[in-house]
Amino acid sequence: MPSEAEPLLSNQHPRPLASRSQRLSRYFHDELDPRRGDLLLLFCYIITGLLDSSAVFIWGSFVSMQTGNTVYFGLGLVGTDDDRWIKSGVSIAGFCLGSLCFAGFHRTFSPRQRWVLVTSFLIQLACITAAAIIVTIYRPSRDAPLSWLVLVPLALVAFQSSGQAVTSRVLKYNGLTSVVLTSVYCDLFSHPDFLSPKVIGNAEEMRRTGAVICLLFGVILGGLWAHSSVGLMGALWTAALLKAAIVLAWLFWKKEGRLER
Secondary structure, three states: OOOOOOOOOOOOOOOHHHHHHHHHHHHHOOEEOOOOHHHHHHHHHHHHHHHHHHHHHHOOOOOOOHHHHHHHHHHHHOOOOOOHHHHHHHHHHHHHHHHHHHHHHHHHOOOOEHHHHHHHHHHHHHHHHHHHHHHHHHOOOOOOOOOHHHHHHHHHHHHHHHHHHHHHHHOOOOOOOOOOOHHHHHHHHOOOOOOOHHHHHOHHHHHHHHHHHHHHHHHHHHHHHHOOOOOHHHHHHHHHHHHHHHHHHHHOOOEOOOOOO
16 A cells, blocks of 8 residues: 555656657757768759759849859849849849858857758748749749849749858858859869779769759759740749758758767
């Protein structure tokens, strides 16, 4: 029989909800292993090619690669008959603002914690989704006059593109910004072992080659969408699905320090 001093309702088991929430909190605060992160950055090159090719075809402006936009913007300052320079200027501004915001976000918190990377890509996903909704509802054409129906989705997609570039810095793969290929081409073809069989086993050269292939694949995919009846809408929704896949990847990514089997 229980003694009188023993409480009638003793707590025999720990609170399952509390322990579950603590485990979940620890899980989302795990520092993620940056190894193999280059695979996700290469995946981002597909998204870049997809969005840029369709955006140039429909909007006449890049949303990720800002070198071309800078050329368009500069030409517009000295005089042009079209409004491409305005779209390019909006894209540059969106990208620069995004770089400021995403970099500040990662600096404020531990940059490689699971919840930080998941949140960063959720924001990018939200921007693409919002742009896709606008385009789906209003369906702007190539000849549509300049209005918020073009400038807002353009700015949103450019804003999120910077998040990919910032992630390359967070993961310490500075050569895989996913928004430029000029330096990749230079490093790829200037490598001393470029024409040697040794290049096959060189991780950096394989990443550079992968970046070119992935961007080209994305460009072809975006071009197919742009020439179809679905147009830019199809490209944006496809990019949203691909971005969602990256969010899922970060959710289940291996934490730093776990030994590989």
